[in-house]
Amino acid sequence: MVQDVNETIDVLSIFRDGRIQPVRFKWGGRTLKVSRIAYSWVTKDGAHPQYHFSLLAGSRDVYEVVFDTFKMIWLLARVHLQ
């Protein structure tokens, strides 16, 4: 079931070679390890890019997280718990 979350979260990520790679994030009192970045895409809100990641973590759960470059925050947009 897909659930809209829209919560700011802490994400441990690697910034390397002009790319962002989320590695772990905290949500609901748990630290989740990213097993795979299924897809990533970029949108713009005004002049500020927002980096979206569809992450696989946990068993087969999918988390959409967004790095907002204007507010400099990570957002958990929605989750798809299998």
Added chain:
Amino acid sequence: MNRADAGIHDGRKRRIIFHIDMDAFFASVEQVCDPALQGKPVMVCGGLDKRTVVAAAAYPAREYGIRSGTPLAVARVKCPDGVFIEGDPEKYVYTCLRLNMIFEDFSPIVERYSIDESFIDVTDSVHLFGGPVEMARRIKRRVRDELGLTRSLGIGGNKLLAKMGSKLEKPDGLTVIMEEDVAAKLHPLPVGKLFGVGGRTERKLRMLGVETIGQLACQSERRLQQLFGVTGPMLARAANGIDDSPVITDVEQPPVKSVGNGYTLNRDTRDREVLDRVLLALCAKVGRRLRKGRHAGRTVTVKVRFFDFTSITRGRTEEQPLDLDKEIYEISRDILDRIARRDAIRMLGVSVSNLIHGSRSRQRSLFDHVYWNKYRKAIGAVDSVRDRYGERSLVWGRLVRRSRREATDDDAERPKAVSGFLYPEAKR
């Protein structure tokens, strides 16, 4: 090396065009984002609680008879176990841009035909990649490796043949139709499969006894002109695989002819307050798009679709071109007032045509120029804020929710599809 790979036809260099058609594009992107959806009947829609249609159906959903354009309500009945996903247009636009960047690594002549279809003229670069078929395989491989998507690719001696080729084998197909293949590969197909033949033309052709593309190819251009007017000779040429149209890159595209937006309400309504608000949201969207593209237009058209799916379209042409939200809104509202029928409305649309490019709206009368000059400056400032902070940073006051209660009662009429005017709640 097959004939397409030879690159020579009748002693002269032949055109080689690729047509790339992403398979169930939006649904495929969603399946890449969420691998658990692979193999499931995924359907991407405009919204899940709305009177919308399926924008893309994955192949398992098509087995239930669901296609792009199937109403959501019908799709839910036909495929109760379907996975319905609200579409994310920005994600698909981004993916489309990434795809075209890959294509441009193979040839600079790329035409973005639609969000999920592109033509590539590879005539002058095909020799660098080991011939058309090897080049096509490389493109498919890169799209799969970098984006995880599958696509059907048609290779042809022109755009028509390439497009027909990409439709022949789906999903993940690779089909070559050169000029010499037309009789064998194209002519046996039903006439409805020919690019450019819609449902009405197909029915008319079948009534005339024309069942296959080959039978259409045998008809004289003169006869087809008598039956179909100017499109008749084009049909005859298409049936013979003839098409000289060039692949048109973004910079070569002709200027837009009109800018418009439409919105289907969540429930039919006669409530003028609601309709005016939707109209304002549409006019604001159209105005913003006009100004962004540096267009201004003289004709404002309003389209109204009623509860029974009958439509009325009315327009008005002004002396001076317009691009300001308020100007467009005032004229649109006036047009809506003059539509005498008072039945419940299902859909509203606003468009501005008769465009002058590189222009902006001009003074409308001698007496109100001070007001309009001030208004233009204010809208210019609003546009600057939106350019920097996003479309939702400033919205018309009438479009802002006043309370959660109002959001519940009235949310259906607040057009989320008019993106950029997403109605943040006002703080009390």
